Amino acid sequence: GAVVSQHPSWVICKSGTxxxxxxxxxxxxxxxxxxxxxxxxxSLMLMATSNEGSKATYEQGVExxxxxxxxxxxTLSTLTVTSAxxxxxxxxxxxxxxxxxxxxxQYFGPGTRLTVT
Amino acid sequence: xxxxxxxxxxxxxxxxxxxxTCSHNNIATNDYITWYQQFPSQGPRFIxxxxxxxxxxxxxxxxxxxxxxxxxxxxxxxxxxDTAVYYCxxxxxxxxxxxxxxxxxxxxxxx
Numbered sequence: 374g375a376v377v378s379q380h381p382s383w384v385i386c387k388s389g390t391x392x393x394x395x396x397x398x399x400x401x402x403x404x405x406x407x408x409x410x411x412x413x414x415x416s417l418m419l420m421a422t423s424n425e426g427s428k429a430t431y432e433q434g435v436e437x438x439x440x441x442x443x444x445x446x447x448t449l450s451t452l453t454v455t456s457a458x459x460x461x462x463x464x465x466x467x468x469x470x471x472x473x474x475x476x477x478x479q480y481f482g483p484g485t486r487l488t489v490t
Numbered sequence: 491x492x493x494x495x496x497x498x499x500x501x502x503x504x505x506x507x508x509x510x511t512c513s514h515n516n517i518a519t520n521d522y523i524t525w526y527q528q529f530p531s532q533g534p535r536f537i538x539x540x541x542x543x544x545x546x547x548x549x550x551x552x553x554x555x556x557x558x559x560x561x562x563x564x565x566x567x568x569x570x571x572d573t574a575v576y577y578c579x580x581x582x583x584x585x586x587x588x589x590x591x592x593x594x595x596x597x598x599x600x601x
Contacts, residue, residue: 379533407589416593417591418591466533466534468534468589473586476581476583476586478524479536480536481534481535482533483532486531
């Protein structure tokens with residue numbers, strides 16, 4: 374089946390620094406990828422939609438200048454958390470949709486645990 | 491998007507069949523019902539999807555009544571490794587959009 378990878382799997386950074394998270398589709402091309410955030414014991418919340426070759430679309434309440442998304446190729450989307458603060462500590466997960474005929478089937482990455490100290 | 495409601499948590503024992511019911515009263519004609527499984531510190535994994543009646547795969551069965559206002563995910567003979575959060579989602583027929591996750595059902599399987 375289709376595989377989505379994320380790197381790093383976990384990262385610890387100091388407050389005020391920036392962190393980049395990569396999301397790759399390994400055996401298929403993804404013109405669209407989605408970025409979610411999940412706090413402990415909570416559900417996934419969509420942050421933004423990443424579109425290859427165009428600007429990302431952010432959900433209401435998500436700061437686009439803080440969470441920079443770049444989708445420079447058909448297999449790679451990156452999320453950069455700029456000037457990270459402890460409240461940005463969370464589990465970040467990306468996904469890519471499957472073929473049109475598979476509707477709700479999406480391929481999720483393993484997630485990246487971000488801890489800001 | 492149709493809102494989904496499912497139990498917050500369920501407990502079971504190894505070898506038992508587990509049925510998790512989800513209600514989605516406002517489901518639209520073109521919507522599909524999809525279930526995902528998530529283990530701690532991992533991304534969700536697709537389990538099964540259906541439109542109506544019954545769908546079965548190697549992992550689970552999905553029962554959808556004629557009115558489609560609810561659905562039941564059935565996990566046969568659960569094991570400890572089935573301990574996870576299970577999410578019921580209603581997905582528009584157009585597909586390829588971001589998914590809206592509800593609170594999910596936390597299933598705990600005991601030995």
